[in-house]
Amino acid sequence: MNGFIAFTKKELCESLRTYKLIILGIVFLLLGIMSPLTAKLMPELIGSFLPEGMTMSIAEPTAMDSWMQFFKNVPQIGLVVTVILFSAMISGELSRGTLVNVLTKGLCRSSVILAKFLAALLTFTAAYVLCFAACLGYTVLYWHDPVSLLPLAVFALWAFGILLIASLLLGGVLFRSGYGALLFTGGFTVCLFLLNFFPQVQKFSPLRLAADNVSLLSGELAASDFAIPFVICGLLLIVFLWAAVSLFNRKQI
Amino acid sequence: MNDYIEYLPFLIPLIILEIALALTALVHVLRHPHYRFGNRVLWVLVVMFIQILGPVVYFAFGRGEE
Amino acid sequence: MDTLCIEGLTKKFGAHTVLDEISFTVPEHSVFGFLGQNGAGKTTTMKLILGLLKADGGQIRVLGEPVTYGQTKTNRLVGYLPDVPEFYGYMKPAEYLKLCGEIAGLSKKEIARRSEELLHLVGLEEARKKISGFSRGMKQRLGITQALLTRPKLLICDEPTSALDPVGRRELLNILHQVREQTTVLFSTHILSDAEQICDRIAVLHQGNLALCGELSRIKAQKSANALFVSFASAADVSELTASPYLLPYCSQIEVQGSCLTIRSTDIKPVQQAVLSALYGKGLFPLKMEIQEPTLEGIFMEAIQ
Numbered sequence: 117m118n119g120f121i122a123f124t125k126k127e128l129c130e131s132l133r134t135y136k137l138i139i140l141g142i143v144f145l146l147l148g149i150m151s152p153l154t155a156k157l158m159p160e161l162i163g164s165f166l167p168e169g170m171t172m173s174i175a176e177p178t179a180m181d182s183w184m185q186f187f188k189n190v191p192q193i194g195l196v197v198t199v200i201l202f203s204a205m206i207s208g209e210l211s212r213g214t215l216v217n218v219l220t221k222g223l224c225r226s227s228v229i230l231a232k233f234l235a236a237l238l239t240f241t242a243a244y245v246l247c248f249a250a251c252l253g254y255t256v257l258y259w260h261d262p263v264s265l266l267p268l269a270v271f272a273l274w275a276f277g278i279l280l281i282a283s284l285l286l287g288g289v290l291f292r293s294g295y296g297a298l299l300f301t302g303g304f305t306v307c308l309f310l311l312n313f314f315p316q317v318q319k320f321s322p323l324r325l326a327a328d329n330v331s332l333l334s335g336e337l338a339a340s341d342f343a344i345p346f347v348i349c350g351l352l353l354i355v356f357l358w359a360a361v362s363l364f365n366r367k368q369i
Numbered sequence: 370m371n372d373y374i375e376y377l378p379f380l381i382p383l384i385i386l387e388i389a390l391a392l393t394a395l396v397h398v399l400r401h402p403h404y405r406f407g408n409r410v411l412w413v414l415v416v417m418f419i420q421i422l423g424p425v426v427y428f429a430f431g432r433g434e435e
Numbered sequence: 436m437d438t439l440c441i442e443g444l445t446k447k448f449g450a451h452t453v454l455d456e457i458s459f460t461v462p463e464h465s466v467f468g469f470l471g472q473n474g475a476g477k478t479t480t481m482k483l484i485l486g487l488l489k490a491d492g493g494q495i496r497v498l499g500e501p502v503t504y505g506q507t508k509t510n511r512l513v514g515y516l517p518d519v520p521e522f523y524g525y526m527k528p529a530e531y532l533k534l535c536g537e538i539a540g541l542s543k544k545e546i547a548r549r550s551e552e553l554l555h556l557v558g559l560e561e562a563r564k565k566i567s568g569f570s571r572g573m574k575q576r577l578g579i580t581q582a583l584l585t586r587p588k589l590l591i592c593d594e595p596t597s598a599l600d601p602v603g604r605r606e607l608l609n610i611l612h613q614v615r616e617q618t619t620v621l622f623s624t625h626i627l628s629d630a631e632q633i634c635d636r637i638a639v640l641h642q643g644n645l646a647l648c649g650e651l652s653r654i655k656a657q658k659s660a661n662a663l664f665v666s667f668a669s670a671a672d673v674s675e676l677t678a679s680p681y682l683l684p685y686c687s688q689i690e691v692q693g694s695c696l697t698i699r700s701t702d703i704k705p706v707q708q709a710v711l712s713a714l715y716g717k718g719l720f721p722l723k724m725e726i727q728e729p730t731l732e733g734i735f736m737e738a739i740q
Contacts, residue, residue, distance in 0.1 A: 139425060142393075153380075153383070201429050
């Protein structure tokens with residue numbers, strides 16, 4: 117346990133001193149501000165693309181539009197940036213041999229994986245909370261219409277982000293290289309997208325946690341429709357972490 | 370003109386953050402002369418002119434060993 | 436009890452057998468030199484002792500406890516200095532030692548005291564910059580600091596001197612010599628003079644087998660007989676000397692090189708007597724005459740023939 121705490125502290129220190137935390141924080145904060153801005157600008161943007169003299173009635177933007185932008189930007193940019201920044205978590209240490217010293221000091225191998233997971237989770241959560249807070253602040257300031265089930269939708273996207281981080285760890289242990297981890301997580305996401313072509317799978321896929329948030333807000337989907345994806349996401353998370361730990365236990369360093 | 374004032378609460382923090390991001394990366398590029406690939410000029414251009422993704426790509430792939 | 440005991444250790448990388456059933460023991464408070472050419476399997480053996488690699492056969496015991504691969508409990512007794520120690524470059528030396536100490540479960544007070552003591556021992560007490568700015572020699576010294584932090588019963592150093600300049604090498608050997616009172620040292624090297632200076636026991640690894648193993652003084656005494664070296668002003672004197680009847684019993688042991696000759700024997704006294712009698716008999720005057728002690732280099736070269 118000592119080792120786990122010490123290594124988690126080291127990981128957080130690394131996040132801070134290698135600029136991971138600040139980059140991720142700034143990017144997510146940008147997304148949090150851009151989302152309501154884009155929603156607000158949308159009518160004018162569309163208007164400027166229309167030919168001269170033509171008029172079109174465009175509905176005034178609402179809080180819903182702001183959250184639509186949020187749930188488009190965070191998965192498309194935020195999660196991609198997160199995955200890129202954390203891709204070298206395992207491979208960086210393996211290729212440089214920095215783990216040799218700490219492992220021979222008696223650090224448990226499972227602690228390495230779990231501490232990295234916890235530190236990445238905390239870093240990502242901090243950035244995500246910033247992003248959400250900024251978006252919420254602007255949205256509440258400019259629009260007053262209520263949006264239902266927002267906490268669940270926001271939590272679902274967070275859970276999907278955590279799942280991606282776990283898949284990065286497994287990819288890193290499997291392939292020993294940052295690009296390998298990136299490919300593994302990318303491949304995992306592509307698989308989820310391909311599986312989504314089957315309507316029967318859509319109901320179960322954890323992809324719903326990151327793709328159907330707007331449907332939840334608009335009322336097309338009920339909260340209960342997210343139950344199974346949440347369970348699957350949790351199971352996958354445990355499987356990824358367990359696989360990463362047990363593979364890492366057998367790894368020659 | 371009114372239009373711009375309406376967007377200022379968005380634009381000011383956006384611009385500050387963009388500049389902060391680019392500057393963080395720029396300072397790092399200039400202070401660490403070793404890169405995994407590319408050279409200083411390339412990375413200066415990338416972090417200055419590619420919004421958001423430029424600094425991210427630099428910190429993830431471009432920076433050399435500590 | 437022996438600090439380290441290795442029995443029938445085997446390791447293969449694919450079809451290539453790196454270690455073929457090697458066995459040796461390292462007694463307490465000894466400085467054990469592990470010799471061999473590059474690629475002989477020294478680093479592999481060390482990583483096996485640390486449980487970083489999986490053995491294909493045999494057993495390793497540290498203070499009687501078997502070493503297991505993966506979760507290696509015995510590592511709490513062991514300090515390891517890798518051949519190229521790698522650190523987290525964004526940390527300062529004291530921060531890095533704190534991390535190591537916390538992982539090993541030392542108390543805050545103990546970490547602070549040990550860090551200060553050891554940084555002083557290796558001469559890094561003034562280095563307050565980040566490790567990324569360290570030279571190779573400074574990293575090596577920080578490496579030995581982290582290896583000694585937990586007061587290990589066994590200190591394993593992989594080629595600790597190979598990257599250092601002569602001054603740094605001297606200092607590192609001194610440190611290893613100093614710590615032998617507190618711990619047992621196993622270190623690998625291909626620099627024979629280093630081993631000769633501080634080791635009391637050696638093992639020579641060659642093509643996956645131990646070509647030689649034991650106490651250095653005993654090996655020196657029994658291995659590679661002593662030799663008497665005589666040099667003359669001209670080669671004619673040499674042939675005159677070898678023709679002397681006094682030297683007849685030793686004629687198979689005589690090696691002639693130009694105007695010098697060497698006579699090898701396990702018992703050097705009678706040889707000396709015979710040579711002196713022969714010189715006196717023939718009225719010859721040598722330029723130089725000396726007894727040659729066996730060197731580690733000679734032993735090493737002989738062992739890996």
